[in-house]
Amino acid sequence: MSDESQSFLFVHRAVRGAWARCDALMHDVLQRHPYPAALQALLGDLMIACAMLSAHLKDGSTLTLQLRGSGPLHLAMAECSAAGHIRVYADYDADRLHPQLSFMELLAPAQMALTLEHEGQSYQGIVALHEQGLALSLEDYFLQSEQLPSCLLLAHRADRYAGLLLQQMPAADRDQADEDFRYARLLAQTCRDDELLELDSSSLLQRLYHEDDITLAPPQTLSFHCRCSRQRSLSALLSLGAADLSHLLMERHGRIEVDCELCRQRYHFSSLDLSEHLQAPDSLQ
Template sequence: MTDFIQRFHFSDSPVRGELVQLGTSVEEVLDRHAYPERVARLLAEAMAASVLLTTTLKFQGSLTLQARGDGPLQTLMVECNHRREVRGIASVADDWTEDMAELSLAQLFGADAQLAITIDPEEGQRYQGIVPLDGSTLAQCLEHYFMQSEQLPTRIWLASHDESAAGLLLQVLPGHDRGEDADIWPRLCQLSETVTDDELLALPASQLLYRLYHEETVELYESESVSFHCSCSRERTERVLLSLGADELRGIIADQGAIEVACQFCNQEYRFDPIDVEQLLRGGAVVTGQLH
């Protein structure tokens, strides 16, 4: 399946929609770590949600969803940028047992768990909104976020199955009144409510939108492809190392002979030998190649 996001708009109305279906990008993330099924499904849905949410960005940059608590599912983090490149990771407590798969979202993350939505423009100020993870689904928590932070009526449906995920978002565009068709928002929500997980995951976009909204006039935009991409790099790793300070870095070299850093998202390993570290500390670019 080609991973895509499809934007649509209801003619003569202030309501827009987005439909996302992910296969390969979810596989790329799930194949790198062995997650319990429940966690894998939640992570896949969060990836779909992050792609839906990047469509609300009005600039180039990235959006991160991070859920954190003291429950058996410790963290879940997904990130998507304006190029629709997505990555994700979760960490589960060591004492995870299969019966924890039955826990509610709030129980999985524990009491006082929070969902942080961070918007990081390439240029400009970072913004973070935080909502409690007290909804029964991730979609509900995100709807809560939109009401709280943007006062935009928003509905989100998410589904996942066997290394695939899908999502549907409806949102009232800011700065519009609903005109003569005052009940359009509740009507569209009601129609969308009839979508099944199977339809959301498997039906081609045009069929799904016809099945849900055939009595409405829907304008489709060009769909965009979505892919897995990890934004880690040797250069970024160098910046992190430099922030540790010379003493710390030389200490690790003395103990271990080299510094090895693995990206948690994609498992890519970055290795720095003593010469690399000294070059880094002198501020020179580390030359990688056959000499090492």
């Protein structure tokens, strides 16, 4: 049982990759928010894809994948930091969901946004979704936005989700790099779902690329961790301004609750907690 991601590099080819597998993480997500069965597979795949794409991030960076559509699923989001902290969220119309809906019926017409945050800066790229699913949508994204051919495999069974990602690296000899990537992708496409789900990273790479030298980075543990905090919730309340906040406190009989949509953590604030801010409007900013 593990929740891990791991990046790897072909020593003699212009290809890098990442692997991820989660056994307990989806269970943690569902305990906080029991998403309907019709959405669980997509959210799990999104989580694994995000974990693999984050395996190459610099320390302190965070990657967010968002699918936004006008079908019953309005928004599906997964976020993963370089430290392996993951959160997942969906906003949906429960009355219009049923388990037989295809990827495009859930979302269409839809866009995928990929946001990279690093040291206070953020960069976002957006593409239309590929009608055949998340993996091909991401392959499209990297080809269109970054001119990087990519190959993404995703599989799930019950609570276990797994994936393999290959990406061509920029190289002086583009023809050779193209050939390296074609080779790696061709072999990856021989990987069966049960191999992806059952084998650990080194056994899987040995099975697919036994003739190649591959360097595996140390594994990264993945865990559910939300970026919300009492301080952030307080800042959100203070942004209402002293007058509105006083009014809200009165309406709620001196006790305000702030819920985090993403992890369902609830933060309580009493009149006493907020009193110093109400009496000193200058401190509101």
